[in-house]
Amino acid sequence: MPTKHILLLPGDGIGPEVVAQTTKIIDWFGANSELKFTTSSALIGGSAYDAVGTPFPAETLAAAKKADAILLGAVGGHKWESLDISKRPERGLLGLRKELELFANIRPALCFDALADASTLKREIIAGLDIVIVRELTGGIYFGTPRGVETLADGTRRGFNTEVYTSPEVTRIAKVAFELAAKRGSRVCSVDKANVLECTEMWREEVQKLHDREYAHIALSHMYVDNAAMQLLRNPKQFDVVVTNNMFGDILSDIASQLTGSLGMLPSASLGNPGTPGVYEPVHGSAPDIAGKNIANPLATILSFAMMLRYSFAALREADRLEAAVRQVLEQGLRTADIMQPGMKQVSTHEMGDAIVKALQQAQALAA
Ligand code: IPM
Ligand code: MG
Numbered sequence: 122m123p124t125k126h127i128l129l130l131p132g133d134g135i136g137p138e139v140v141a142q143t144t145k146i147i148d149w150f151g152a153n154s155e156l157k158f159t160t161s162s163a164l165i166g167g168s169a170y171d172a173v174g175t176p177f178p179a180e181t182l183a184a185a186k187k188a189d190a191i192l193l194g195a196v197g198g199h200k201w202e203s204l205d206i207s208k209r210p211e212r213g214l215l216g217l218r219k220e221l222e223l224f225a226n227i228r229p230a231l232c233f234d235a236l237a238d239a240s241t242l243k244r245e246i247i248a249g250l251d252i253v254i255v256r257e258l259t260g261g262i263y264f265g266t267p268r269g270v271e272t273l274a275d276g277t278r279r280g281f282n283t284e285v286y287t288s289p290e291v292t293r294i295a296k297v298a299f300e301l302a303a304k305r306g307s308r309v310c311s312v313d314k315a316n317v318l319e320c321t322e323m324w325r326e327e328v329q330k331l332h333d334r335e336y337a338h339i340a341l342s343h344m345y346v347d348n349a350a351m352q353l354l355r356n357p358k359q360f361d362v363v364v365t366n367n368m369f370g371d372i373l374s375d376i377a378s379q380l381t382g383s384l385g386m387l388p389s390a391s392l393g394n395p396g397t398p399g400v401y402e403p404v405h406g407s408a409p410d411i412a413g414k415n416i417a418n419p420l421a422t423i424l425s426f427a428m429m430l431r432y433s434f435a436a437l438r439e440a441d442r443l444e445a446a447v448r449q450v451l452e453q454g455l456r457t458a459d460i461m462q463p464g465m466k467q468v469s470t471h472e473m474g475d476a477i478v479k480a481l482q483q484a485q486a487l488a489a
Contacts, residue, residue: 124157125434128188130181130217132166133210134407135417135470136194142419142474143192143426146443149478150430153485154439155468159391165217166196166210176213182220190433191217191288191400192426195407208287210407223391224290225297226256227373227428230357233454235451236382239460242354247380251393252360253305254377255298256370260290261366284320286366297392298364299336306361308340312369324366347352350376378404385418385459388425390432399433401425411458415469418457420447423477446480 127147131137144160151158158368163181168175176196185191196210206212217223232240240247265283272278295311302309302487311328313321320460325343346369349397352359353376365373387404403421411417424447429442455476456465468476 122156122434124159125189126187127160127429128184128191129159130160130185130191130193131162131167131168132194132196132213132266132407133168133198134195134409134412136166136196136407138194138412138415138417138470139403139419140192140194140423142477143422145474145478146160146368146423146426146481147192149481150439150443153481154436154441156430156434156436157385165193165213167198167201169213170201170204170210176210177216178206181213182217185217185221185398185400185487188398190398190429192422192429193217193400193402194422195403195405197407198409198412215263217400218391219264221393221397221400222259223393223397224259225291225391225392226255226258226295226370227297227301227390227432228254228370228377228387228404229428230254230374230377230387232381233386233448233451235281235448236386236460237452239382239456240379242380246354247357247382250357250380251305252357252361252377252380253301254370254373254374255301255362255364257286257290257294257364257366258370259316260286260368262365284318284366284368286320286324288323288327291324292331295328295331295364296335298362299332299339302339302362303336307338308342308361309336309364310342310344310349310360312344312346312363312365312373314346314369315343316345321366328364346373349373353377353380374404383418383459385421385422385457388421388428390428392432399429401429401433405426413489415456415471417470418459419470419474420457420477423447424473442481442484443477446477446484449484450476451478 131140237248262284265285270280315322315325378384384405391400425444431435
């Protein structure tokens with residue numbers, strides 16, 4: 122494989138810490154497999170705002186466009202909450218998604234057996250869970266116009282955002298979900314609020330049309346988002362692939378993360394058209410309260426790199442090896458604070474990164 126360039130966007134809060142652990146893994150694969158990587162870093166989010174006055178510098182976009190894939194930590198923090206919305210850290214991430222047109226956000230919620238007791242939910246509800254949320258990422262209310270806050274003549278204020286989708290936008294994300302389902306359990310549940318919102322009623326009709334036309338071999342169901350939120354907690358294993366809009370996907374994927382034990386475990390891939398670099402990032406945020414303390418869980422970011430290996434570099438064997446190393450370390454009882462349980466050994470962010478490298482090394486030695 123030719124050398125691949127990975128752009129690192131550590132961002133804010135715990136972002137730099139979890140990305141630093143993942144670079145150990147990147148280096149390990151570079152030194153111990155057929156894969157060859159180069160990396161560089163750029164600014165995004167609040168740290169970019171502090172350094173250069175914008176959460177999404179032009180140099181970052183230029184570097185992103187040139188990369189083969191992008192690994193992002195997290196953006197945001199209390200420090201920047203009072204800034205105008207156009208300058209907030211989140212604009213960096215949203216800008217990156219929009220500029221690269223990364224419309225498909227894949228968020229697999231997989232419960233490692235060793236963590237089935239780490240969730241606030243009962244073991245039998247989540248043990249063996251393996252579902253994927255496919256979230257539309259460049260449309261909907263996140264980007265719709267008109268948007269804003271206006272002051273009315275009587276001095277009161279009116280805030281407004283717009284939920285908007287075109288049928289091609291719905292079709293292309295539904296296609297991603299159907300294709301993914303075809304490689305898994307062959308079931309797609311499309312989540313909407315078609316009983317109230319016209320836009321999502323159109324969503325439902327378009328998903329159904331595409332299904333009937335091209336994916337009749339996949340079992341398609343539709344569910345209202347309020348029910349879907351409840352069903353994810355009641356009986357998550359009824360799902361295989363869930364496809365939904367930008368905002369519902371944001372919310373449902375946080376729920377899904379808790380089904381895996383901790384928000385610190387959920388990776389994601391944001392993909393666009395072929396030839397566009399994918400962005401790989403943990404679903405969790407910047408967690409400013411624990412930043413810099415060497416206690417954050419790097420596994421969601423490390424698992425995001427596994428997704429990069431799989432989706433951007435077609436390095437399926439290496440992705441499997443990395444996921445096996447994560448599973449093994451969890452089975453050895455090593456836990457960061459967020460997934461700590463009685464009888465287990467609590468480790469720091471760094472120690473967790475080192476443990477994964479060691480597990481990779483040992484597996485390699487055994488195979489040799
Ligand atoms: C996510 C995050 C982002 C989102 C924020 C940080 C803009 O919550 O990736 O789920 O809302 O999409
Ligand atoms: Mg979110």
